Each structure stands twice: as structure tokens, then as C-alpha cells.
Amino acid sequence: FPQCCLLGRTRPPDLSRAPVCASWSLLVSANMAVEGDATGPSGRNTRLILTSCGLVSEALKSEFKRMLGPKPEQVSMWYIPTALIHEGCSSKQAIRQGEGIARQFGIGNIKVIDPEHTKGAELRKAVAELGQVGVVYAEMGNTYALRHQLRDSGGDALVREAMAGGAIFVGSSAGSIVAGRTVQMAFWKDWDDRTADGTVDVNWEDPELARGLDICGGRSMFPHANGQYGKKAWQDEQAKKHGHTDHEVLRLADGEGFVIDGDKAYMVC
Numbered sequence: 001f002p003q004c005c006l007l008g009r010t011r012p013p014d015l016s017r018a019p020v021c022a023s024w025s026l027l028v029s030a031n032m033a034v035e036g037d038a039t040g041p042s043g044r045n046t047r048l049i050l051t052s053c054g055l056v057s058e059a060l061k062s063e064f065k066r067m068l069g070p071k072p073e074q075v076s077m078w079y080i081p082t083a084l085i086h087e088g089c090s091s092k093q094a095i096r097q098g099e100g101i102a103r104q105f106g107i108g109n110i111k112v113i114d115p116e117h118t119k120g121a122e123l124r125k126a127v128a129e130l131g132q133v134g135v136v137y138a139e140m141g142n143t144y145a146l147r148h149q150l151r152d153s154g155g156d157a158l159v160r161e162a163m164a165g166g167a168i169f170v171g172s173s174a175g176s177i178v179a180g181r182t183v184q185m186a187f188w189k190d191w192d193d194r195t196a197d198g199t200v201d202v203n204w205e206d207p208e209l210a211r212g213l214d215i216c217g218g219r220s221m222f223p224h225a226n227g228q229y230g231k232k233a234w235q236d237e238q239a240k241k242h243g244h245t246d247h248e249v250l251r252l253a254d255g256e257g258f259v260i261d262g263d264k265a266y267m268v269c
Contacts, residue, residue: 056254056255060257077101077110082115146178184210185249217265219249225251
């Protein structure tokens with residue numbers, strides 16, 4: 001867990017108090033028939049795990065191992081540290097974090113590539129050096145930095161291409177928000193600096209500029225739905241305030257995750 005980040009949101013979750021989400025699984029599965037299938041905008045099958053704070057619960061770890069398959073040592077992972085670095089981690093700390101995740105799950109090949117500093121043809125070349133990308137891992141941190149740098153660098157297209165080839169997209173907090181329909185979900189708690197320490201100049205109030213990758217069936221993701229932020233009345237108030245009542249928003253408490261695997265979509269915690 002990224003201990004280099006000191007904000008309260010990144011304290012390791014108390015998984016002994018993790019919510020029971022079996023009923024959520026049934027709700028999400030039922031909604032798929034109403035809101036569309038589990039394919040991304042390109043129409044290709046999607047594989048992803050979106051979490052509030054990473055693969056911290058045993059259930060999430062098991063799900064990821066299942067999706068990796070029997071030979072994780074043959075899998076390559078693109079780890080995206082952009083959000084984490086804008087949360088206060090150094091590049092070296094972010095590299096250690098990514099390498100630690102790869103070791104934990106036995107992933108054989110990892111490259112930590114930050115699209116803020118590697119862009120365009122250089123970024124495409126760096127990702128291509130991984131061979132077939134099996135995992136794209138978008139780390140927690142500053143949502144706006146991650147969204148802007150992915151779009152500005154050409155990273156959006158590379159993520160989609162990797163997923164079209166079968167890669168699993170794993171999002172943690174900011175990474176999960178960016179995977180959704182709109183990054184304005186970060187407005188709800190308003191924790192993140194919208195300028196990412198002065199490195200981003202985007203009008204995030206503009207719905208088009210605030211569009212996420214939109215790879216999870218038209219949904220948006222609200223992580224860290226704990227305590228006061230886990231109360232339905234507060235969530236409904238924020239959705240109405242920010243104009244997010246027109247689509248499904250999944251609320252993820254720490255220790256929870258949302259999975260799409262082909263034609264299946266379900267909660268895990």
C-alpha cells in the first residue's frame with residue numbers, strides 16, 4: 001500500500017469492517033441488462049477491476065489472480081504512477097510500489113511508464129517494448145493529473161489497444177475514477193488539486209473535458225465511500241449538485257472492487 005502518501009484517504013483500510021457486497025453483485029448484474037453489456041466503447045470485451053484503494057482484500061487478490069491465469073510469470077504489466085507522484089510520492093517510491101505489486105502477484109515483466117514524461121511516439125515505443133500487455137495498472141493519487149496526462153500523451157489510445165488485446169485494467173481510487181464516464185466524481189469530495197500543483201490547465205467543469213476513459217459500461221466510479229461519504233443521502237445530494245443523476249454511479253468503499261470480465265459484471269469485496 002502506498003505509504004508515501006500522507007492524506008487520510010490513503011490510510012490502509014480496516015478490512016475487518018469491510019462491507020458485505022453480495023447484494024450489490026446481484027444489483028449490478030441485473031442492471032447490465034438495462035444499461036448495456038460489459039463492453040467498452042469500442043464494442044470489444046472488457047476485463048477490469050476497479051477498486052477504492054487497490055487489491056487489498058483477499059477476495060480482490062483472488063479475483064486478480066484468477067484473471068491473470070495460471071502463468072502470471074508470462075504476463076507484462078504497464079504501471080502508471082502519474083496520480084501517485086502528484087500525491088507526494090517520488091518517482092523512486094512509485095517505481096518500488098509498482099514493482100512490489102508485480103512481485104506480489106508473480107507478474108514476470110513490469111515497466112513503470114509515466115505518460116506525463118513519456119509522450120506520443122516515445123510512449124508508444126515504451127509500451128510496445130513490453131510485448132503483449134497483460135495488465136494496465138492505474139494507481140491512486142491526483143485524478144486530474146492522471147486524466148490529463150493520459151489524454152495529452154496519447155495514452156488513452158494505448159490503454160484501449162491493450163484492453164482490446166486482452167489486458168486487464170486495474171484502477172485504484174484515481175485510476176478507477178478515470179476509467180469511468182466522468183472524472184467529475186472527484187468533485188464530490190473535492191480532495192484533489194484540479195491544477196495538479198499548477199501542471200494542468202483544464203476547465204474540469206466542461207463535461208467533454210472531464211470525460212473519463214469510459215471503459216466500464218457507461219458508469220462512473222466513486223471511491224472511498226466510507227463514513228459520511230458512504231451515506232446515501234450525502235451521495236444523492238452530490239449527484240444532484242454536480243449533475244450526475246443521468247447515469248449509474250457505483251459507490252466503492254475501501255476494500256471493495258467492481259469487476260467486468262467479458263459479459264459478467266459484479267462487485268467483489
